[in-house]
Amino acid sequence: MSFIDSIMAGLALVANVESFLALAIGVTVGVIAGAIPGMSATMAVALTLPFTFSLAPITGILLLLGVYKGGIFAGSIPAILIKTPGTPASSATVLDGYPMAEKGQAGKALGMALYASCTADLISNMALIMFAGILASFALNFGPPEFFTLILFSLTIIAGVSGDSLLKGIFSAVLGLLFATVGLDLVYGTNRFNFNDPNLMGGLNFIAVLIGLFAIPEILNMVWNPASADGKTRSLGAKWVTFAEYKRCFRSIIRGSLIGVFLGSIPGIGAAPSAFLSYSEARRKSKNRENFGKGEIEGVAASEAGNNGVAGATLIPLLALGVPGDVITAIIIGAFMIHGLQPGPMMFIMNVDIIYGMFLGLIISSVLLLFVGSISIRAFRYVADIPRGVLFPAVMVLCVYGVYAVNNNIFDVGVMFAMGWLGYIMLRANIPAAPFLIAFILGPLLEDNFRQSMLMSGSSPWILARGPITWFFWTVTLITVVAIVRAGVKGHRDARRQRRAAAETRAG
């Protein structure tokens, strides 16, 4: 079958009311679920799955994909408005999105998040359609040693999100690494730091940690210091993002999308690291570097491009290899199998109509996301105008409910509050929370892949430099670390010179 025939076959499947309806409903459900803190995109997809059992295969799959796309974008709405990432993937959006909302630019931040998301989504879908084969065979070159070096490089992000003090950032990261060790040891299966409590056997719930670290400290801060919030409402975020701003951020959006496509096509990393990597790269390259973390629109654009860039690309290992890249695609594979479809190379021969139907559906979903997203932003941005005395208790209720719903476990709510106090102490001590979160996500990956490599090689460290991919990541890690150290030394010198100059002026 030629390319045109394939597209026509796909079109025959998709060009009907049900498919469009499924996509539109999916995106809407995803946006609503993603905007509720604790209700992650993963949960929304899992809850939608049973509804697809009775639908035609393509309709069911498009419904799930719609939920996935909508959810990943909408996670940015609460991240910007109430400093609570709706899904783990939008944690990086908090860094600049929330300060923008504080400045009364919530509408602008949300608009940029939407445009960056849709652009990245489109690029990611295009990459899936055009380069699925190449990217999938590249991804298969990633064994534990390659993974280890990639994660090691990703840990350098910490420097980019540490704020003023690298030392405090590293402290925060070490704390995150420590908390990530709770649970079962991967290789020996023994308990670590669980204090004989079965609830800790599975480790600390990621969403509980995430919400505890970001949302709860804000609430505690207000309880501690209610006067600061009295009568203070943030002005209506009426300003919309301009084309000039989009153009200025375009480079970061493209870069973020490509990072997302690259990380998304490798099974097992997920959207959150991609968003952080995109954010820290944008900061490193930007002229407005100083403004990052204080409400820089480019930061919002970069992190949203980073996480949505993953959304289409995670389907690459799924379709080309039959391998789920993350939890969401694992659920989508379940949906394929229920309909008797077996993802993998053969599907491109046996079910070419469904494959191309999906491709077309994905492109339509990017457009639908733009519409549904604009409407939802118009509805949600008024959240910024709710007085804090009303908003924060409501956020608190949502957080408790959301964290409970992840695993239906009250223990997780306890974890959330414990992490909330830790986050509050960190907030007061000016220790940034983002490095903690990155270390918490990447730490276990780093450890697992290191130990798997050691098992493979019989404990010879040379396996960690076994091929060009590992050499590449070792090199860029080295360059980045040198750059960070040099910048640190230079900053230190400048500060000393300034102090000396100030002292001399005073003496003179």
Add this chain to the structure above:
Amino acid sequence: MRHLVKGATIAAAVSVTASMAVAEYPERPITMVIPYGPGGATDISARTISEPLTTAVDNPLVMVNRTGAGGATGSVSVQNANPDGYTMLFARVGSHTVNPAMKATLPYTLDDFRFVGVYEINPVACAVHPDSGYDSMEELVAEVNANPGTVSYSSSGVGSLLHLAGAMMLREFGVENPVESAIHIPLKGGGAAATAVLNGTATFICTNSSALASFVTNEQLKPLVVTTAEPVVGFDAPTSADLDMPQLQRLVGWTGIAGPDGLPDDIAATWGEWLAEATSDEEFVSKMEARGSVIRLMDPVESQEFIETQYEVFRELVDDLGMRIEG
């Protein structure tokens, strides 16, 4: 006379209420805990059977995923629940035979649960990469014996079915001490374990045939053996009957339903009837068989025996090989 009538009425009323109290289980929705994440084998199996089961129960079933620690988190929550039949568990081979056999510190044992039925059996298959050059288990085992420490197998984690299955298959085919001579590479989840064989991180994998079906169809993996006596559709590999090794048939996956230990007999019996009704639903059977499962319903007594026998076999193997996790 009047008193007599009154007394009789009361007695009748009491006996009616009493019998109604029994007949009325369930009078409210039943929470069904799935101890694994959405999209996994247990989750899909549980959600598929929940449809015909809801018709049989005539009361809503609330499906709850409680994930973590290889099924332990969800299992513990049912272990500690009231044995009133309103909190039940989808038990799985990993959480209820492999894990208890391997982990000394597991917070529950088989005795903490009462099984009301096993409804699904999954054949186990072992597979290698097509380019690996191995065409049979014998060739693979010969390599393990000739060059100890070069052959590896992947699993979805310590204490998973895959972990035990790899060791058990090597031993059955003549490797003296598979723990020492083959390398076990644990990964996070079944998908990652299969990927490890695809990209050459591990040499072979032994897992439920349904988890391998798409890779076998796509010729990305080559099956070497199937543990059931009957062949598995799409798997061009010898069965335990072909090899004359009936002992392999004990290595199968299964899904069943369990309640806490003190579950009353009548509730267990009721569940037996519900499962019989649910598993006779044709749509359910065809859906499950399309995914490579074998629908085989065991009544509460048979389930208990089946699970205990499998546990004993695994326990013996674990003790022989020194695979028990103490810490």
